[in-house]
Amino acid sequence: MPAEQTNIKVVVRVRPYNKREQEQNQRCIIKVMDSSALLFDPDEEDDEFFFQGSKQQYRDISKRMNKKLSMDFDRVFDTENSNQDIFTECTAPLVDSALNGYNCSVFVYGATGAGKTFTMLGSDSCPGLTFLTMRDLFEKIEAQQDVRKFEVGVSYLEVYNEHVMNLLTKTGPLKLREDSNGVVVSGLVLTPIHSAEELLRLLELGNANRTQHPTDANAESSRSHAIFQVHIRMTDRKTGTKRTVKLSMIDLAGSERAASTKGIGMRFKEGASINKSLLALGNCINKLADGLKHIPYRDSNLTRILKDSLGGNCRTLMVANVSMSSLTYEDTYNTLKYASRAKKIRTTLRQNVLKTNMPKEFYVKKVTEVMTENERLVERNKQMEAKLLKFERDTASHNNIVSYDAQALKPWYSKIDAVYASVIKTQEYAIGIRSRIKNLSYRQTMKKDLEEYRKLLSLDQRLFQEDYVRFQSYIAKLTTQYEQHIEELPRWRTKLQDAYKDVEKLKREVRGSKHREILSIYLRSKDLEVQLSKQNINSNHLSAINMELNENSNQLRKSYRTACEVLHQTYDSLQETQKLTPEIQMLYERLLRKVRFTENEPSSTSTQDGDVLLASKEEDEERVAAGANLSGIAKKRTRLRCSTSGDHLDLELDTESYEDTDSDGGGGCTVEEEQPFKKPRNLNETRVINTATPSTAPKSTTITKSRNISHRLVADILSEQNVSGVKDKEKIKQALLKSNNFSANSLQRTVAAAALQKENLKHNSNYVRKSPRALIAKTLSGTSALTRKVTPSRLAGTIGSGAMKEAPLVRINRAASFRVKK
Numbered sequence: 001m002p003a004e005q006t007n008i009k010v011v012v013r014v015r016p017y018n019k020r021e022q023e024q025n026q027r028c029i030i031k032v033m034d035s036s037a038l039l040f041d042p043d044e045e046d047d048e049f050f051f052q053g054s055k056q057q058y059r060d061i062s063k064r065m066n067k068k069l070s071m072d073f074d075r076v077f078d079t080e081n082s083n084q085d086i087f088t089e090c091t092a093p094l095v096d097s098a099l100n101g102y103n104c105s106v107f108v109y110g111a112t113g114a115g116k117t118f119t120m121l122g123s124d125s126c127p128g129l130t131f132l133t134m135r136d137l138f139e140k141i142e143a144q145q146d147v148r149k150f151e152v153g154v155s156y157l158e159v160y161n162e163h164v165m166n167l168l169t170k171t172g173p174l175k176l177r178e179d180s181n182g183v184v185v186s187g188l189v190l191t192p193i194h195s196a197e198e199l200l201r202l203l204e205l206g207n208a209n210r211t212q213h214p215t216d217a218n219a220e221s222s223r224s225h226a227i228f229q230v231h232i233r234m235t236d237r238k239t240g241t242k243r244t245v246k247l248s249m250i251d252l253a254g255s256e257r258a259a260s261t262k263g264i265g266m267r268f269k270e271g272a273s274i275n276k277s278l279l280a281l282g283n284c285i286n287k288l289a290d291g292l293k294h295i296p297y298r299d300s301n302l303t304r305i306l307k308d309s310l311g312g313n314c315r316t317l318m319v320a321n322v323s324m325s326s327l328t329y330e331d332t333y334n335t336l337k338y339a340s341r342a343k344k345i346r347t348t349l350r351q352n353v354l355k356t357n358m359p360k361e362f363y364v365k366k367v368t369e370v371m372t373e374n375e376r377l378v379e380r381n382k383q384m385e386a387k388l389l390k391f392e393r394d395t396a397s398h399n400n401i402v403s404y405d406a407q408a409l410k411p412w413y414s415k416i417d418a419v420y421a422s423v424i425k426t427q428e429y430a431i432g433i434r435s436r437i438k439n440l441s442y443r444q445t446m447k448k449d450l451e452e453y454r455k456l457l458s459l460d461q462r463l464f465q466e467d468y469v470r471f472q473s474y475i476a477k478l479t480t481q482y483e484q485h486i487e488e489l490p491r492w493r494t495k496l497q498d499a500y501k502d503v504e505k506l507k508r509e510v511r512g513s514k515h516r517e518i519l520s521i522y523l524r525s526k527d528l529e530v531q532l533s534k535q536n537i538n539s540n541h542l543s544a545i546n547m548e549l550n551e552n553s554n555q556l557r558k559s560y561r562t563a564c565e566v567l568h569q570t571y572d573s574l575q576e577t578q579k580l581t582p583e584i585q586m587l588y589e590r591l592l593r594k595v596r597f598t599e600n601e602p603s604s605t606s607t608q609d610g611d612v613l614l615a616s617k618e619e620d621e622e623r624v625a626a627g628a629n630l631s632g633i634a635k636k637r638t639r640l641r642c643s644t645s646g647d648h649l650d651l652e653l654d655t656e657s658y659e660d661t662d663s664d665g666g667g668g669c670t671v672e673e674e675q676p677f678k679k680p681r682n683l684n685e686t687r688v689i690n691t692a693t694p695s696t697a698p699k700s701t702t703i704t705k706s707r708n709i710s711h712r713l714v715a716d717i718l719s720e721q722n723v724s725g726v727k728d729k730e731k732i733k734q735a736l737l738k739s740n741n742f743s744a745n746s747l748q749r750t751v752a753a754a755a756l757q758k759e760n761l762k763h764n765s766n767y768v769r770k771s772p773r774a775l776i777a778k779t780l781s782g783t784s785a786l787t788r789k790v791t792p793s794r795l796a797g798t799i800g801s802g803a804m805k806e807a808p809l810v811r812i813n814r815a816a817s818f819r820v821k822k
């Protein structure tokens with residue numbers, strides 16, 4: 001509520017001469033200049049100085065000089081002005097202010113007999129300000145009855161010798177106390193009134209109780225300060241707003257000097273007390289006028305009661321009563337000085353809405369209302385919060401990509417990483433064991449073969465037997481290892497199946513999560529990582545097999561060379577000694593034909609399961625026909641068949657179903673009679689596999705570079721098929737590109753792989769390119785994204801171009817692996 005600063009309104013009322021003053025024919029000391037100015041102690045018009053009969057230019061120096069003090073006030077009422085005039089101009093506006101919620105005070109100040117009581121109370125014929133004001137108040141209340149409900153109560157107090165007395169009940173002294181609403185008179189009971197006439201009766205009653213004693217100045221001098229207060233409680237009938245205001249009418253005791261009343265004894269004490277309170281009032285007025293902060297209101301009970309009227313929340317009118325007679329020269333001068341000082345006092349006005357004088361029930365009701373309103377607002381707040389939550393959820397599900405935040409996804413990534421790390425580790429062990437089993441089996445076979453050849457060639461049976469013992473011991477050691485691994489394998493297979501079950505469970509959780517779209521892509525990348533790991537193990541396994549093969553091949557080559565030399569010498573020797581039989585000659589010629597140079601590669605027939613035979617059918621027929629000793633070697637030819645998928649380890653992982661498809665019962669790698677070795681592939685080949693019929697296409701035995709899997713991985717992640725299923729694929733791509741879980745390099749390589757795949761589309765599924773380097777170089781040079789630093793946006797654009805759509809799976813061997821320029 002805005003506060004309004006306003007000055008105390010000070011008016012001066014000049015009383016006409018009374019009978020005594022008229023009789024003493026004193027001069028007039030106040031000349032009213034206009035409605036707001038007066039001249040104190042003016043020059044008299046006939047105040048001319050004659051000396052020896054002639055008018056002098058200068059004044060009579062034996063006489064006191066006139067003050068001729070010009071003073072301005074808010075209003076100066078002359079002797080002709082009535083109480084009605086003062087009411088109309090000064091207190092009627094205060095009634096309006098009071099009804100608007102402002103506290104108002106009117107106090108009259110002046111020396112004894114100056115007309116204070118006349119102004120405030122008046123007489124029957126000439127009612128004073130109190131009656132006129134109250135009559136006006138009741139008239140205005142009556143006019144507003146439809147709008148507001150009014151309750152009016154009055155009190156009439158007297159401060160006499162610093163005692164506060166209740167004039168209406170003639171009780172006291174009452175104590176003053178201060179609370180947050182100002183000074184309160186303890187035990188004061190308000191008397192309700194409903195009309196100005198009632199008020200008149202109460203005033204009469206109060207005045208009758210007031211302490212009065214005749215003084216020289218006034219036969220009915222009031223020797224106390226009388227404070228009449230009207231408490232008005234207003235209730236707005238529409239809004240229920242309540243206001244309580246206080247209208248105070250204060251008739252001060254005479255401010256004359258104690259000596260002027262010529263009092264002795266009780267009267268002197270009385271005068272001293274009056275002067276004490278008025279002195280305190282003067283001090284307060286002076287300090288308030290000077291704008292000081294500390295005002296000594298507590299110096300007297302009068303100033304305590306007037307605290308609100310002087311310096312508080314109150315619209316105040318001060319009527320300074322003075323006589324125009326020079327008999328009251330000093331008192332009048334003092335009164336006017338007081339009035340001038342009081343003019344400077346500023347009060348702060350605030351509209352009262354609620355006052356503490358309200359009955360307790362009022363506050364109980366108010367608190368109940370406020371609590372009810374509070375409960376309603378709490379309930380509404382809950383509803384609003386629920387709505388807001390729903391709105392946020394709806395928005396999140398509508399713009400699901402936007403709602404992804406790294407913090408929310410972090411725990412998911414950690415969990416997925418942990419589960420897949422376990423799968424990869426277990427798979428490493430399981431397939432590693434399988435690899436060792438196959439290697440051991442392969443080595444056994446090879447060693448047995450060599451031992452067979454050695455036995456055939458050996459002439460010294462004693463030496464052969466020595467070697468054979470060592471051979472047996474070695475084979476036994478291999479068998480033990482083999483059996484250990486065979487025993488271990490099922491345990492790891494079970495572990496791996498458990499790890500796959502964990503993955504399945506995790507996938508179900510992801511499907512139920514609100515981040516399922518981006519997480520399913522992450523899961524896909526992890527699936528491909530598992531495949532990549534498997535490919536790495538396969539690659540290592542094949543390298544080991546290859547090394548074994550090379551080693552054995554070298555040994556056979558050396559043996560073959562030596563055998564040829566022996567054969568040649570034996571043939572020569574037989575010929576020289578003419579012991580060469582036609583059968584031996586035929587056999588020899590057949591052997592020579594066999595080793596003749598041919599441009600064709602050794603014929604290789606792919607078996608249904610993709611294995612490659614090293615010996616041709618024709619060769620077998622010749623061997624049978626020849627019936628020679630060497631045919632025994634052929635008959636004893638051993639084939640190695642590790643599984644239906646050749647040398648690839650067959651602990652297959654279907655990343656969709658996670659079922660172990662290995663169906664050879666754990667002993668997949670067995671040594672069988674008449675089974676061919678698989679031909680190791682040319683390491684400079686790239687085989688294109690048609691992905692359109694993956695189930696029927698032959699499985700490649702090409703040793704692939706493991707990095708290809710990562711290319712496929714990222715290609716799969718960012719492929720149109722993956723991303724097109726979601727609402728905002730661009731945002732998903734951006735999220736992937738920005739994520740720490742996807743490296744820029746792998747994404748970069750993916751694009752190269754995609755380009756290569758696209759190129760491969762031009763060839764049929766069985767096309768084998770000898771060296772893909774030129775193609776890769778061509779592809780890379782045509783892919784600006786690969787020769788320059790790849791920006792996420794450029795990369796995203798490349799990926800989204802559809803180049804990868806329907807691209808076949810391509811495997812690039814080690815020698816042909818491409819290198820991306822960074």
Ligand SMILES: Nc1ncnc2c1ncn2[C@@H]1O[C@H](COP(=O)(O)OP(=O)(O)OP(=O)(O)O)[C@@H](O)[C@H]1O
Nearest residue numbers: 015111112113114115116117118218221222253254
């Ligand atoms: N404006 C006036 N017109 C006519 N008579 C007046 C006027 N003012 C005062 N009187 C008369 O002067 C006399 C003294 O006035 P009043 O009792 O009001 O003085 P007072 O200031 O109240 O004195 P005290 O402080 O001693 O009570 C009264 O008889 C009163 O009728």
